[in-house]
Structure formats: C-alpha cells, structure tokens
Amino acid sequence: xxxxxxxxxxxxxxxxxxxxxxxxxxxxxxxxxxxxxxxxxxxxxxxxxxxxxxxxxxxxxxxxxxxxxxxxxxxxxxxxxxxxxxxxxxxxxxxxxxxxxxxxxxxxxxxxxxxxxxxxxxxxxxxxxxxxxxxxxxxxxxxxxxxxxxxxxxxxxxxxxxxxxxxxxxxxxxxxxxxxxxxxxxxxxxxxxxxxxxxxxxxxxxxxxxxxxxxxxxxxxxxxxx
Numbered sequence: 001x002x003x004x005x006x007x008x009x010x011x012x013x014x015x016x017x018x019x020x021x022x023x024x025x026x027x028x029x030x031x032x033x034x035x036x037x038x039x040x041x042x043x044x045x046x047x048x049x050x051x052x053x054x055x056x057x058x059x060x061x062x063x064x065x066x067x068x069x070x071x072x073x074x075x076x077x078x079x080x081x082x083x084x085x086x087x088x089x090x091x092x093x094x095x096x097x098x099x100x101x102x103x104x105x106x107x108x109x110x111x112x113x114x115x116x117x118x119x120x121x122x123x124x125x126x127x128x129x130x131x132x133x134x135x136x137x138x139x140x141x142x143x144x145x146x147x148x149x150x151x152x153x154x155x156x157x158x159x160x161x162x163x164x165x166x167x168x169x170x171x172x173x174x175x176x177x178x179x180x181x182x183x184x185x186x187x188x189x190x191x192x193x194x195x196x197x198x199x200x201x202x203x204x205x206x207x208x209x210x211x212x213x214x215x216x217x218x219x220x221x222x223x224x225x226x
Contacts (some may be wrong), residue, residue: 032143032177036136040184043132044126047191050067053121054198060089066209068097074216078103091118092209099213107217115206122199126192133188142179147174 004152065088072081076099086096095114102110152168 002061028172030143030146030177031174032052032139032146032173035185036139036143036177036180038089039136039139040130043044043129043136043184043188046129046132047188049131050125050195051191053124053197057091057122060086060091062090062093065090066074066092066096069093070212070216071203073100073213073220074220076220091121092205094118096209096213103217105117107214111210111213115203118206119203126195126199129188129192129195133150133171133185133192136184136188137181140178140184143177147171165195171180 003182026037030049033059057075065084067083069081072078072084082097085093085100088094095111095118099107171198
C-alpha cells in the first residue's frame with residue numbers, strides 16, 4: 001500500500017525533496033487550474049451567501065407567533081391574525097398573511113403562490129452549486145487527459161532520458177488536476193446537501209401551516225352550517 005503512493009509523493013515534490021507549495025502545485029497543474037480556480041471562487045461565494053441566508057432565516061423564525069396566528073383564526077379573528085403576521089419577518093407568517101388576505105378569492109391558490117415565492121428564496125443558488133459540483137470533476141478529468149497527452153507526446157520522441165522532465169510534468173499535471181477537481185466536488189457536496197435539506201425542511205413547515213389553516217377554516221365553516 002505504501003509503495004503504491006511513492007510515485008505520487010515523488011511527483012508532488014521539488015528536486016530538493018521538499019513538498020510543493022500551493023502555488024507550485026497550481027503551476028504544475030497548468031492551464032486547467034484556472035477554470036478550477038474560478039469554479040472554486042464561485043462555489044465558495046454561493047455557499048457563504050446561502051449559509052448567511054439560512055442563518056438569517058433561522059433567527060427570524062417565530063413558531064410561537066405562527067401558533068398564535070392560527071389560534072386567532074380558530075377564534076374567528078382573521079384580521080387580528082393578519083395584524084400579528086405583518087409585524088413578523090418569519091416566512092411562514094408571511095405566507096399565512098398573504099393566504100388570509102386573499103382567502104375570499106381562493107385560499108389554496110393564495111397559499112400556493114405565497115409559498116412558492118418563499119421557497120424560491122430558499123432554492124436560490126442551488127442550481128449554480130450543483131453545476132459547480134458536476135463541472136469540477138469533469139474539469140479534473142480534462143486536466144488528466146491533457147496531462148497524459150503531454151506525457152505520451154514526450155514518450156513518442158524516443159529519448160526517454162531527455163524527456164524525463166516532460167513525462168513527469170505531464171503525469172503531475174494529470175494527478176493534480178484530478179485531485180483538485182475531486183476535492184472541489186467533495187467540498188461542495190456537503191453544503192449542497194445541507195442547503196437542500198434546509199429547503200425541504202422549510203417546504204414541510206409551510207405545508208404544515210397550510211394544512212393547519214385549512215383544517216381550522218373547515219372546522220369554522222362546519223360550525224357555521226350547523
């Protein structure tokens with residue numbers, strides 16, 4: 001097992017035996033490292049922005065206020081529920097306010113419209129993040145191909161000793177590009193799954209509020225018809 005990693009260790013070291021620095025690895029990876037670098041900046045920007053968004057939305061969540069709004073609706077005081085919700089920045093409260101304000105026309109459609117608008121906010125950036133995760137290993141694979149093409153081109157010269165530097169450079173390019181592409185995809189996968197899970201959780205919270213509101217209004221209508 002140890003001997004299997006010796007060629008990789010040799011390729012990623014300088015002539016004096018010291019390990020390559022990050023900048024030296026970047027230069028050894030050659031041209032494919034530039035799109036990988038841009039992709040890493042894009043991925044990092046999206047992740048930071050989305051994490052800040054989730055933290056802000058978590059601070060704004062007020063389940064007790066949503067519960068009070070539903071209690072007001074249950075006591076046939078929808079106007080008071082709307083006034084409570086207007087004071088809150090909780091996305092579930094905003095959905096309830098919109099639904100209650102337009103319930104005379106179509107409660108279901110009003111709730112769906114408000115919920116879709118809020119859920120769209122939770123999904124922003126996820127397609128970009130998904131693209132980065134998909135593109136990173138493909139760019140790494142492209143770097144592998146170009147590196148090996150350089151290696152085989154050096155081998156075709158016939159004088160292996162004279163072309164040793166080009167051969168090792170091509171192999172190093174292939175390994176570094178693959179390593180960076182896979183590393184970038186792995187680092188992006190964790191926040192992507194977390195953000196997807198958080199968006200799904202927000203969708204469930206909105207659906208739960210919708211079902212609770214519908215049950216309360218149906219109970220009120222049944223009580224009036226008796």
